[in-house]
Amino acid sequence: MGKGLPLEYAVVDYCPSGSESDHRHQCEHETSPYDTLTNPPVTSSASNVSYQSRHCAYCHGENETDLHEWRLMVDGDCMERRTIFYMSSHANILSYAQNTSCALVFYPRPDLQVIQQRDLTPEYRARCNITGTLAEFNPDVQMACESSYDLTYRLYTNIFCAMCNQIELKAHHVISSCNVTGEWRKYDVSLEQACIDNPGFQMTQPYKNVWCFLCNSRGNAGRIYWDMYSYNDVKLTAREFISNSKTYMYEFNRIAFHNDFLHEEIKMRVERNRTTEQYVPGVVTINDKQINITHLLMTSLSISPAPICDKTLIPPIARNYTLDNCQCHPQCMMEKPCECCLDVALSWPTTCVKGNSKKMLNAFNGCHRTDNRYDGSPFYAAIRRMCEQNISTSDQITVTSGGLTFRNIYCYLCNSQINITEADLEIPSSPSFGVWGATIECSEELNIFYSTRYTDILSFAISSSKCQLSFNTANSFECPKLVLRDGPGRCNETNQLDVVDPAVHWACEGSHYNKYISNAFCLHCNPRTPLTDDVIIDKCDNSSIHYSSVYEEACQLFPDAVFTTLALPKPRIKNRFCGMCSALCMDYSCMMTTQPGDCTADPGSEAVRPPLLNLLFSFYGIIADLNTNEQVSERVGFYCTFYVKPYA
Structure with missing residues (x-):
């Protein structure tokens, strides 16, 4: 056994009231070093609970066959002298250890699950009102917080410490009724009544209580695993901690959209504007305007050769006057637009989206059709508008696929081979897409557990002067810089044109x-x-x-x-x-x-x-x-x- 303090483990050292008196006495009162040596701690393989002694296990209903004694270990000096191995009784062992300052330590078997006492770093708070937001002192909650109960809840050693370090929220922000979010899918009168009747609980803010939270979610919101959350719009992994500079840090990764959420968002937009579009080769629709790319290519070719990828867009005779020294893949628009073919550069619209700090990153904000598979579908027109315009709650969530970056999920969808009907939305598994991970740093705590949408968290971080939002933009490229060029920047600056093409x-x-x-x-x-x-x-x-x-x-x-x-x-x-x-x-x-x-x-x-x-x-x-x-x-x-x- 090495130097330093030994590890500590959580054990049960009491019996329930009404337990058999002999076991209870030996569990709670016989705790001398000799008692511990003769009656060591045990762990139950049935319940994975550890007890201070067999007697504590018996009074909790454990079976003898399920109990496993902990192993006795001694420090290195005693091991070297080996004298302790020749002791014939527990009393002699204890006496020798006390006289020679040998450390005797019990350790659980490595194949058993035992709760280890964690070192309390600044990441976990173990006292009440550290945040200074406690409205009403409760001695019972304080006692539970400062006890040895060590089951972490978010940034605190246990849920009671979280209860007495409440997140401050103004009263007019509290949601005290059902379906304010419009996300509740299965009406339940008892849940609605529970939301109304039960008192407010500050831990669930901005929702009045947990019932108000539940009747404002789809039913898939909540914590799935210790680091995985499911919101109404996405599921993701989240990590929250306190930085060395004492700020609250929130990291969100492995973000995946719920298909049913996207489907409903699209259907809602279809109901408002039920229009359809027809595919025309050489024509793209941008912001509800049809742009004749073929005409632009011919206009460019009318003065000089131009590099064109898809030569079927122009008449056969015109193909003899094109160049081939260009890139056809749209990724060139992300990295090197100068190397893109002219038809690619014109028909793949890009914009700049905010990345980290003051960085603006290049992203597609338009839809590029190559066939007539969506002719007559009102869904495609809705998706295109949701891609181009700021009309979706998911506008802050940037998507990447391969080397391409899309302004939002809808820009990715309208450039993919999706299948969407009134009943369902199918997104192909290949090529796969990812979502920019996000990091939020705040001077005040955020209640990420009781949020129904991930986009609500992002919106708060964007609007709050106390938070800084940054994204993991590892697969994206910086946006082109706007430059002042010689020559005209608008049509008809010469005032010589009556009709503009x-x-x-x-x-x-x-x-x-x-x-x-x-x-x-x-x-x-x-x-x-x-x-x-x-x-x-x-x-x-x-x-x-x-x-x-x-x-x-x-x-x-x-x-x-x-x-x-x-x-x-x-x-x-x-x-x-x-x-x-x-x-x-x-x-x-x-x-x-x-x-x-x-x-x-x-x-x-x-x-x-x-x-x-x-x-x-x-x-x-x-x-x-x-x-x-x-x-x-x-x-x-x-x-x-x-x-x-x-x-x-």
Whole structure:
């Protein structure tokens, strides 16, 4: 046996009233060292309860065959001398141990479950009114708190210490009736009456008492295991402790949504706005507006080659004028948007969500459809709106799957192969998704046990000046920084446009693309002169040596780019193909080109896994200020895609 104080274990050292007198006397009064040596502690294999002696076990109804004596151990010095092993009686052993200062200690068998006395660290409170919130002193509760009863309850050594260290809550916040939350599913008149009739209990706040708590929950709320909680919306593991700086810490992990909760949330939204949507290839619905991605791709191709992944979105002839040096997987929008194909960048909307401290992290906030499986379903339209708008109670809960981050669970659902009907919601097990874990640090205690929703806890932490909320964002990337760019940032800054193309208007002003990646589309809605006054070359000159039937077909196929690289008074060219088959381009190319630049990122925070993204990228475009005498080119820095210098 090593040096230091021996371990202590919890044993029963009394008999119930009315027990057989002889056993009771020997259990409660014969407690001298000799009595202990001759009648050692025992543990029952039937009940896992340990007793100070056999007599204490007998008066609690234990059977002799179930009792196992504890083992006697001596300290190292006595073991080395070995003299104690030659003692013939308990009296001699005790006398020798006392004369030579040998320590005799009983230990339970290692194969038996025995309650060990825990060291009381600052994490567990063992006295009343440490918090200073006790409204009424109760000596019985104080005695129970400071007793040897050691079954921890939350931050306290036992439930009685929690009772006399109440969580402070203002009276007008107390919920004293049933179904205030709207979550109660099975009406029970006796439970409702118990909520009304029974007095308030501060430990259950914000609910008046435990019955009011129960009739405001779905029936799945409460503690499942010592570290696992189930709320109306999610189940999770929770750890609460007191930090070295004496603040209250709450860690939430392994968060999983209840499918029935999500299903009801979606159905509730369907009832308010029962609309359906039809899948159209090349068109995405964002904030109830249909955005023609195919038209935007063709508009971009009308002035220069563009990297496109899904070439089926554009006519066959247009596919010959695309680039392939881009990434098709939407994860590029999380890490390196500059490397994404243009169709991917336009059709996967992103936004910034709050992570840790002042960090803003990149997340998808839109729905990307690839087939017609949800045509006619009112559920899909509801899920899309819940993804895009702040109309759900789950908006604070960010979801990740693989390398993708979604603003909320509904953004994940509408980008997954779910199956939803009036009766059920089925979420595929693959690919799996996770939820950002959360840590809350407060200067006051939170009653996480008596909360019906996890989102209520998050909302309180966000709104309280006494709490700090942070998330485990290990699988997410930093959001692009907003940068000031040269050139137009809105449509029709030149005041030369009577009608703005709706898709181009969205790409310029209302999209994530312009906000975080490039303002290239703003050039398409800022003509240099009124379109009605501007001379335009919109067909091929078949007398030109550059004439080609292929160019002529492309000239007619591709839309009007609205702007041109030619300086006034040169005529405006509808698109690059109309110029390539025109005599105007005899001495120079009307085709604008781009060349790749380096995507750079500043070092990020430790909370975000590398490579961290600050997204301060720069690409370069060739800008030709052309005339008939000479060709002048200039490199202008901009972000992610090319930018063409405004007209002089």
